[in-house]
Amino acid sequence: MTRIETVRLRAVLDSRGNKTVEADVLTESGGFGRAAAPSGASTGEYEAIELPVNEAIAAAREHAVPRLEGRVYAGDQREVDDTLRAADGTEDFSEIGANSAVAISMAAAKAAADVLGAPLYQHLGGAFRGGNFPIPLGNVVGGGEHAQEATAIQEFLSAPVGAPSVKDAVFANAQVHGEIGSLLEERGTPAAKGDEGAWAPSISDAEAFELVEEAVETVSDDVGFEIKFGLDMAAAETFEDGEYVYGDEVRSTEEQIDYVAGLVDEYDLAYVEDPLDEDAYEAFAELTERVGSQTLICGDDLFVTNVERLEAGIDVDAANSILIKPNQIGTLSDAFDAIELATRNGYETVVSHRSGETEDATIAHLAVATDAPFIKTGTVGGERTAKLNELIRIADEAL
Numbered sequence: 001m002t003r004i005e006t007v008r009l010r011a012v013l014d015s016r017g018n019k020t021v022e023a024d025v026l027t028e029s030g031g032f033g034r035a036a037a038p039s040g041a042s043t044g045e046y047e048a049i050e051l052p053v054n055e056a057i058a059a060a061r062e063h064a065v066p067r068l069e070g071r072v073y074a075g076d077q078r079e080v081d082d083t084l085r086a087a088d089g090t091e092d093f094s095e096i097g098a099n100s101a102v103a104i105s106m107a108a109a110k111a112a113a114d115v116l117g118a119p120l121y122q123h124l125g126g127a128f129r130g131g132n133f134p135i136p137l138g139n140v141v142g143g144g145e146h147a148q149e150a151t152a153i154q155e156f157l158s159a160p161v162g163a164p165s166v167k168d169a170v171f172a173n174a175q176v177h178g179e180i181g182s183l184l185e186e187r188g189t190p191a192a193k194g195d196e197g198a199w200a201p202s203i204s205d206a207e208a209f210e211l212v213e214e215a216v217e218t219v220s221d222d223v224g225f226e227i228k229f230g231l232d233m234a235a236a237e238t239f240e241d242g243e244y245v246y247g248d249e250v251r252s253t254e255e256q257i258d259y260v261a262g263l264v265d266e267y268d269l270a271y272v273e274d275p276l277d278e279d280a281y282e283a284f285a286e287l288t289e290r291v292g293s294q295t296l297i298c299g300d301d302l303f304v305t306n307v308e309r310l311e312a313g314i315d316v317d318a319a320n321s322i323l324i325k326p327n328q329i330g331t332l333s334d335a336f337d338a339i340e341l342a343t344r345n346g347y348e349t350v351v352s353h354r355s356g357e358t359e360d361a362t363i364a365h366l367a368v369a370t371d372a373p374f375i376k377t378g379t380v381g382g383e384r385t386a387k388l389n390e391l392i393r394i395a396d397e398a399l
């Protein structure tokens with residue numbers, strides 16, 4: 001019923017104005033799915049390979065499409081993804097590109113859901129899913145690789161942990177973003193926006209902490225539920241010759257651990273992503289030992305949605321949470337495997353967008369399908385609200 005008839009690939013624009021891969025999958029019974037690959041800027045060294053778009057499309061047309069058309073069922077996601085892996089023949093999708101692979105993988109899932117007449121989250125997660133919703137972590141101030149002349153820390157994330165519903169949480173994050181805009185205006189601090197729509201003022205990290213703390217407190221008082229905040233420190237981007245360089249601050253590994261542990265205490269942080277380098281399993285473990293009962297220590301560049309790297313982390317208690325980015329590993333099946341391994345080992349999952357995004361809302365469904373406790377997908381901007389509004393629609397059963 002869901003046998004793939006046609007796979008079409010094209011280049012479209014992402015939110016940075018770069019080209020990215022879009023895939024259409026059509027089944028013999030008339031099912032249709034369309035998906036597009038996102039793209040990172042602060043990419044981890046161990047991520048699957050994103051090829052230049054024209055190369056990725058040409059290679060996928062040559063190697064993957066003939067193996068899928070007329071041969072593989074879109075409803076059998078494992079077979080779709082195994083076929084992509086076999087067509088590629090490498091560990092890291094360097095032949096057809098993780099950008100082609102993830103677009104086809106996600107488009108096939110959507111085509112199968114279309115044939116079944118089920119929402120994507122139900123096709124991926126089963127009939128009993130749809131009752132739990134992730135807490136959205138919303139980037140409200142940021143810099144690093146996502147904006148020039150802004151904070152050294154990549155992301156300050158609003159975390160509406162006490163929100164009674166996903167809709168309240170989404171609106172609260174937007175309100176925090178708006179409140180920060182007002183505070184910056186009052187202070188006469190000009191601010192552009194970074195790649196993910198967060199404010200990117202030219203202020204120090206210390207000033208950003210005060211600003212975000214004030215905004216979440218103000219909005220929390222207004223909406224009547226608890227809003228905390230968290231960070232993506234993207235430390236691998238700042239790690240040079242054994243030291244962490246954040247603006248004028250240079251810290252050894254031990255100093256970085258002390259600094260982050262101090263921030264967790266001082267600001268009661270809900271979440272800290274990539275506080276240390278992408279190879280620093282032992283240092284991660286030391287920090288998790290110190291503050292892991294108070295906050296989430298999340299591996300993004302550390303784990304790159306890869307079960308082998310996650311297993312190595314689980315072995316040494318490196319973290320208590322993992323970021324899940326399907327394009328980091330190349331297929332939905334691989335992302336599911338990482339989620340399953342994480343969940344079985346008590347790690348919280350955070351399904352995530354990339355800094356370069358499209359209108360594609362697959363990750364909203366992936367988060368609901370897997371009962372992910374968190375989703376990180378920005379706060380404002382059309383490519384971010386595409387996912388946030390989809391969560392609201394899923395909760396409203398208005399798909």
Ligand SMILES: C=C(OP(=O)(O)O)C(=O)O
Pocket residue numbers: 039040041042043044145232234300352353354355356
């Ligand atoms: C979303 C992120 O940024 P990028 O997509 O640039 O890796 C991140 O680092 O978590």
Ligand SMILES: [Mg+2]
Pocket residue numbers: 232234273274300301
């Ligand atoms: Mg990150």
